[in-house]
Amino acid sequence: xxxxxxxxxxxxxxxxxxxxxxxxxxxxxxxxxxxxxxxxxxxxxxxxxxxxxxxxxxxxxxxxxxxxxxxxxxxxxxxxxxxxxxxxxxxxxxxxxxxxxxxxxxxxxxxxxxxxxxxxxxxxxxxxxxxxxxxxxxxxxxxxxxxxxxxxxxxxxxxxxxxxxxxxxxxxxxxxxxxxxxxxxxxxxxxxxxxxxxxxxxxxxxxxxxxxxxxxxxxxxxxxxxxxxxxxxx
Numbered sequence: 001x002x003x004x005x006x007x008x009x010x011x012x013x014x015x016x017x018x019x020x021x022x023x024x025x026x027x028x029x030x031x032x033x034x035x036x037x038x039x040x041x042x043x044x045x046x047x048x049x050x051x052x053x054x055x056x057x058x059x060x061x062x063x064x065x066x067x068x069x070x071x072x073x074x075x076x077x078x079x080x081x082x083x084x085x086x087x088x089x090x091x092x093x094x095x096x097x098x099x100x101x102x103x104x105x106x107x108x109x110x111x112x113x114x115x116x117x118x119x120x121x122x123x124x125x126x127x128x129x130x131x132x133x134x135x136x137x138x139x140x141x142x143x144x145x146x147x148x149x150x151x152x153x154x155x156x157x158x159x160x161x162x163x164x165x166x167x168x169x170x171x172x173x174x175x176x177x178x179x180x181x182x183x184x185x186x187x188x189x190x191x192x193x194x195x196x197x198x199x200x201x202x203x204x205x206x207x208x209x210x211x212x213x214x215x216x217x218x219x220x221x222x223x224x225x226x227x228x229x230x231x232x233x234x
Contacts, residue, residue: 051150
């Protein structure tokens with residue numbers, strides 16, 4: 001049941017995402033990922049998706065679950081080195097991949113959310129990244145044109161929210177989430193706590209509620225670590 005922006009069911013929140021949709025997903029590695037929304041999308045079985053995210057999770061968690069279920073048709077990302085399924089599907093031709101330098105990816109998402117259709121950057125000039133892209137010289141230096149990205153939907157994970165959808169992220173879990181929230185036509189935010197109206201200090205709001213259409217409360221987040229390392233002291 002929907003109460004303003006707050007929705008009780010994750011399945012209800014994602015039920016209108018069609019096959020072939022483009023979804024921008026927040027997170028960095030497994031930090032700050034919208035894990036509950038990803039699980040709901042896996043259970044729904046929506047396919048032929050284009051996913052825009054810094055990376056694609058790991059084999060058994062995060063966006064890697066959608067890969068394992070063969071729901072992703074194209075991945076637009078910066079780093080893909082933690083996922084064997086990703087490698088297998090790419091090499092077999094099942095998965096289309098567009099690798100984007102991390103700063104360029106962040107700016108493409110930000111530009112899409114800000115209504116900017118494209119921008120010029122020196123990153124990638126003279127490399128395969130520049131192939132097929134318009135190039136222009138400014139003050140004697142060559143730049144390539146990169147287009148902004150807009151998603152049909154965006155999934156983000158925040159720490160706290162109020163019922164109007166204003167979001168606060170916790171430390172490094174902020175990462176790509178504010179950019180993703182801006183660039184989705186419909187943004188679905190899952191949070192660990194929903195306060196009352198006025199319960200958030202406006203000076204600490206990272207994403208204004210105008211960018212959030214659907215809000216969900218999540219519980220029992222796993223918050224996995226990709227690689228656990230121990231340091232021995234002599």
